[in-house]
Amino acid sequence: MSDSCSPHGETIPVVLLGSTGSIGTQAREVIEAHRGRFDVVGLSAGGSTLGELAAQIVALKPSFVAVARDVRSQLEAAVRELGARCPEVFVGAQASVELVRASAELVGTDPGRPRLVVLNGITGGVGLPATLAALQCGARLALANKESLVVGGALVRDAMRFPGQIVPVDSEHSAIAQALASGVHEKGLTSPRLSGRSEVAQIVLTASGGPFRGRSRAQLRGVRAEQALAHPTWKMGKKITIDSATLANKGLEVIEACRLFDVSPEIVKVVVHPESIVHSLVRTKDGMLYAQLSDPDMKHPILSALTWPETAENYLQTFDLFDKTLSFFRPRTEDFPLLAYAYEAAKRGASYTIAYNAADEVAALAFLDGKLSFTDIARVVRSVLDEDWTMLPESFEDVFKADAKARSLAKTLI
Numbered sequence: 001m002s003d004s005c006s007p008h009g010e011t012i013p014v015v016l017l018g019s020t021g022s023i024g025t026q027a028r029e030v031i032e033a034h035r036g037r038f039d040v041v042g043l044s045a046g047g048s049t050l051g052e053l054a055a056q057i058v059a060l061k062p063s064f065v066a067v068a069r070d071v072r073s074q075l076e077a078a079v080r081e082l083g084a085r086c087p088e089v090f091v092g093a094q095a096s097v098e099l100v101r102a103s104a105e106l107v108g109t110d111p112g113r114p115r116l117v118v119l120n121g122i123t124g125g126v127g128l129p130a131t132l133a134a135l136q137c138g139a140r141l142a143l144a145n146k147e148s149l150v151v152g153g154a155l156v157r158d159a160m161r162f163p164g165q166i167v168p169v170d171s172e173h174s175a176i177a178q179a180l181a182s183g184v185h186e187k188g189l190t191s192p193r194l195s196g197r198s199e200v201a202q203i204v205l206t207a208s209g210g211p212f213r214g215r216s217r218a219q220l221r222g223v224r225a226e227q228a229l230a231h232p233t234w235k236m237g238k239k240i241t242i243d244s245a246t247l248a249n250k251g252l253e254v255i256e257a258c259r260l261f262d263v264s265p266e267i268v269k270v271v272v273h274p275e276s277i278v279h280s281l282v283r284t285k286d287g288m289l290y291a292q293l294s295d296p297d298m299k300h301p302i303l304s305a306l307t308w309p310e311t312a313e314n315y316l317q318t319f320d321l322f323d324k325t326l327s328f329f330r331p332r333t334e335d336f337p338l339l340a341y342a343y344e345a346a347k348r349g350a351s352y353t354i355a356y357n358a359a360d361e362v363a364a365l366a367f368l369d370g371k372l373s374f375t376d377i378a379r380v381v382r383s384v385l386d387e388d389w390t391m392l393p394e395s396f397e398d399v400f401k402a403d404a405k406a407r408s409l410a411k412t413l414i
Contacts, residue, residue, distance in 0.1 A: 013107045014306060015042040015118045015139075017096050017130050020052045022237040023121030023144045023169065023298065028056060030303045033315045038306065041116070042103040044096040044130075047071045054078035057086060064088050064102050066095035096122065096130040104137035117306055119169065120145040123239055124361055125354075125403055128152045132396070135159035135166075142305035144169035146256040151354045151399055153259060157189060164192035166260065167308040172205045172253055173260055174301035175279035175292035180261065181309075183284060188262035192309075202283035203263060205253055206273040207331065208233050208296075210245040213274060217335045223374045225367060233276040233296045242364045246377055247331065251342025252360075255353050258346050265346040270339060272329040277319070294319045337378045341385060351389040351402040358406035359384035366414045380413045 014031065018024045024045070031038045040060040045053045047069030057065060057079050067075060070091045079086040090098040100118055107116045118134035119142040120127055127145035131152065134141045138161045143149070149156055160166070166189045168174050177190045186195040211230050212220060228245040229238060236244070243249035250270055257268045276296035281289050294300050295317060303312050333340040338360065345352040363380040366372040372380070384406050393399045 010114050011037060011039040012114045012306065013039050013041045013103070013116045015044075015100060015103045015116065015134075016040065016121065017044045017100075017119065017127070018046075018121035018123065018145075019043040019056055020045040020049045021121055021123060022235065022240075023119070023302065025052070026299050027119055027121065027302050027306070028060065030299050030306065031060070034303075034312065037312070041106060042066065042099045044068075044099050044122075047075075050075050050078050054082055058082045058084045062087055063106060064090065064099050066090040066099035068093060068095055094129065097133040100130055100133040100139070101137060104134075104139055109138060115140050117142055119302070119306065120148065121169075123147075123237055125151045125357055128155075128399065129396070131156060132159045135161060138162070138165075140308070141166045142169050142302075142308075143167065144302075146170060146252050147357055149259045150252055150255045150357045151403060153353065153393070155393070155396060155399065156259070160189065163194050164190055164309075166190055167305045168256075168260055169298075169301050169305045170253060170256065171296075171298060171301045172280040173257060174304055176203055176205075176257065176261065176282060178292055178304070179280070179282040179290045182290070183282070185261065189260050199284045199286075200261075200263070200267070200282060201285045201287075202267055202269055203257055203261065204269045204271055204281040204283065204289075205250060205257060206276070206278050206280055206328075207247065207250040207270055208244065208276045209272040209274050209329070209331075210247070212245055213272060213329075215335070217375060220335065221373060221375050225370065228367075228374060232274070234298075236298075238368060239361070239364055242367060242377075243360065246338045246364070246374070247333075247336040248338040248342070248360045248364070248377070248381075250331070251339045251345075252357065254339070254342050255346045255356075265343050270331050272331050273327065274329075275324070275326055277324065277326060293321075338381060341378070341381055345385065348389070349392075351391050351393055351398075352385065354393065354399060354402040355384050355387070355389045355406040356381060358403045359410040362407050362410035363414070372414050380410050383413050384409050 042064040044066035047067035076086040116139040131148035186193040281291040345356040359381040363377040
């Protein structure tokens with residue numbers, strides 16, 4: 001690891017999980033723009049883009065690397081071709097967990113040094129084990145993998161080692177966390193104080209509406225994957241872009257908000273905001289609304305999460321208030337029912353949120369593969385949710401069983 005220090009003091013040790021995905025590549029840009037501020041200890045990736053991972057290894061010089069696929073020899077060869085030596089590589093389904101533990105052991109727990117930050121940018125429920133490992137190791141968790149909270153629920157809460165250990169990376173939840181930090185909301189997974197006091201009356205999540213905002217359900221039946229992937233404001237991975245088009249992503253974010261901030265689904269509202277400039281709002285008990293505004297760029301919340309609770313020097317273009325038009329609309333759940341299904345799952349609790357996430361993952365990927373129509377994504381999720389999911393998951397094994405059952409059922413409906 002590098003011994004260099006930033007003007008703020010010692011460097012912040014960082015692990016990037018899902019480093020070759022959308023969040024990971026943008027995190028690399030943030031880190032390289034703040035040379036001397038961060039020290040990348042570990043990188044993990046699925047293993048499908050070895051060229052990108054090899055380039056990251058050469059540029060960021062991590063101590064450890066993890067790949068889900070057993071491509072160690074190919075990765076080592078790719079790094080050698082770039083004139084460098086590959087660090088220790090973990091492979092397999094548990095590689096990211098091993099990486100987190102090794103990185104935490106290397107960094108140590110000296111209270112006089114910056115705490116390890118683990119940025120979890122893995123897509124899907126498979127990110128849960130790494131989330132639990134990061135929390136159990138005492139690292140600060142910069143969480144972009146919302147599915148960890150959606151499927152893990154109480155397991156994530158119970159794995160925490162100190163209040164405020166989780167810092168959200170989703171732009172909406174990052175905005176909410178920052179708004180709450182300026183007032184009184186001493187509850188949830190992001191607050192450093194847990195008195196239970198709160199002045200919050202409402203949390204408002206903004207949604208871009210995706211590429212099909214304004215279309216009726218009848219008009220949505222024939223849309224193709226390439227149309228759904230053409231998001232008007234955000235640059236994201238394929239699965240989350242499809243979820244944005246169906247509003248399933250906003251549904252997952254509703255569940256995430258309930259668990260991050262320890263609020264009921266009734267308090268969390270969604271408003272469609274096509275410009276994606278207001279990232280979320282908090283209404284306090286006196287009726288006042290507090291909002292965070294910035295250009296739609298994920299590097300803003302990534303930088304905030306990596307340096308939390310400090311505020312880093314911004315290198316991105318600052319938001320200009322002039323010549324801007326902001327518009328807000330009610331979401332049309334009759335045409336985009338996956339948002340309503342998420343509220344239903346959040347209210348019912350138990351294993352319903354696990355079933356919602358699993359069914360949506362299977363259906364969205366089937367749509368991308370051309371095996372399912374756009375509107376049938378909601379049909380699959382609805383059919384899965386109609387089963388009995390009242391079992392309360394008390395262990396990771398319980399979560400895994402419910403997830404596997406929901407995925408199996410969803411596949412029979414395609």
